[in-house]
Amino acid sequence: MGRSPCCSKDEGLNRGAWTGMEDKILREYIRVHGEGKWRNLPKRAGLKRCGKSCRLRWLNYLRPDIKRGNITRDEEELIIRLHKLLGNRWSLIAGRLPGRTDNEIKNYWNTTIGKKIQGHPFSDGNRKPPKQTQENPKPTQPPKVDTNSCTKVFRTKASRCTKVFIPQEAQNLDDQIRDDNAHVSNNNAPLVAVDQVTDQVAGIEEPLSSVFPLDDENSSCEFMVDFKMDENFLSDFLNVDFSELYNNGNDEGGSVASATTCDKVPDFQSSSMVPVIDYDLDWLIDNSNTAH
DNA sequence: AATTTCTACAACCGCTCTGAG
DNA sequence: TCTCAGAGCGGTTGTAGAAAT
Numbered sequence: 001m002g003r004s005p006c007c008s009k010d011e012g013l014n015r016g017a018w019t020g021m022e023d024k025i026l027r028e029y030i031r032v033h034g035e036g037k038w039r040n041l042p043k044r045a046g047l048k049r050c051g052k053s054c055r056l057r058w059l060n061y062l063r064p065d066i067k068r069g070n071i072t073r074d075e076e077e078l079i080i081r082l083h084k085l086l087g088n089r090w091s092l093i094a095g096r097l098p099g100r101t102d103n104e105i106k107n108y109w110n111t112t113i114g115k116k117i118q119g120h121p122f123s124d125g126n127r128k129p130p131k132q133t134q135e136n137p138k139p140t141q142p143p144k145v146d147t148n149s150c151t152k153v154f155r156t157k158a159s160r161c162t163k164v165f166i167p168q169e170a171q172n173l174d175d176q177i178r179d180d181n182a183h184v185s186n187n188n189a190p191l192v193a194v195d196q197v198t199d200q201v202a203g204i205e206e207p208l209s210s211v212f213p214l215d216d217e218n219s220s221c222e223f224m225v226d227f228k229m230d231e232n233f234l235s236d237f238l239n240v241d242f243s244e245l246y247n248n249g250n251d252e253g254g255s256v257a258s259a260t261t262c263d264k265v266p267d268f269q270s271s272s273m274v275p276v277i278d279y280d281l282d283w284l285i286d287n288s289n290t291a292h
Numbered sequence: 293a294a295t296t297t298c299t300a301c302a303a304c305c306g307c308t309c310t311g312a313g
Numbered sequence: 314t315c316t317c318a319g320a321g322c323g324g325t326t327g328t329a330g331a332a333a334t
Contacts (some may be wrong), residue, residue: 016327017302039319055320056303091322106323107301 014048018057022047026054027062060103067099071108079105080113 014022029045035058038051047054060066071079075097082093090102090109097105 015304017329037319050304051319052305053303059321060302088323102322103302110324111300 013042013050013053015053018049018061022049023057023062026058030058030062056103060101065099066101071100071104071112075100076108076113079109083109083113 018026025045025047026041029041029047033044038055041047041051041054042049045054049057078097079093082096086092088106088109090106094100094102094105
């Protein structure tokens, strides 16, 4: 799209580190006027900064509820578990760590945890990395989470959504649900329209249809089906390739039939099934401790 | 003491999503 | 339905300071 940039580079705007005076101005302005309208904020506040930069400075540094100081061991463990579940979705992870910002967690991951998990020999308290040599080159960035390949990353977008419906009827579903919210499936789970499920976990309303983009030609790669997780499943969930899970568990009983970002999974566009999930991230996080 | 190397993290960049008009 | 501004997100870069040589 032909959007104008947030701010052009030759407007004589300040760049780089913020000064104490700039921080003070920004803090005071937000105290009086509140957050928002970031684009206009610099002009109104008399700051020679891009609005985006002001927003970032506020969110990552000046906000009064920011927790300064080192990441604790508990926080680190939680970050690791959440990353296992969510991948590089830093804002969601940060949402679970009061006072921590997505940027902080992202940095911490890239500089500390990612290296530990990669098994660097200096991970056990020895701060110094191995000397760089031809055989031992500088470590690269932690591997990106490839959401288009087989992975154990859980693409969470709903807190609790249960039941299946048939796509041919999907057009009518909104009306059905509006007309009769008491729709009950054959196992007494409520019928839920895909686009009505929201992300209660993250406190963000987001249509599930954006997570499972059924009209996208690649959508067969991103789904979960008939999710019912017990503790045994969770253990599998955190350790097993989802494509295998699906292939082994795709029985009519539907006790475990699940998959995630993998091209081995069935194509729901051509089948009569639609992704259904039934999980609770709070529960998942709490129980992922004991799942190994 | 000077220089080089490395780390941590603040800040930037480009992209996507959302909602208003 | 379309366009665009506002906002948010995740990846990347820049740099100050510490540690090593």
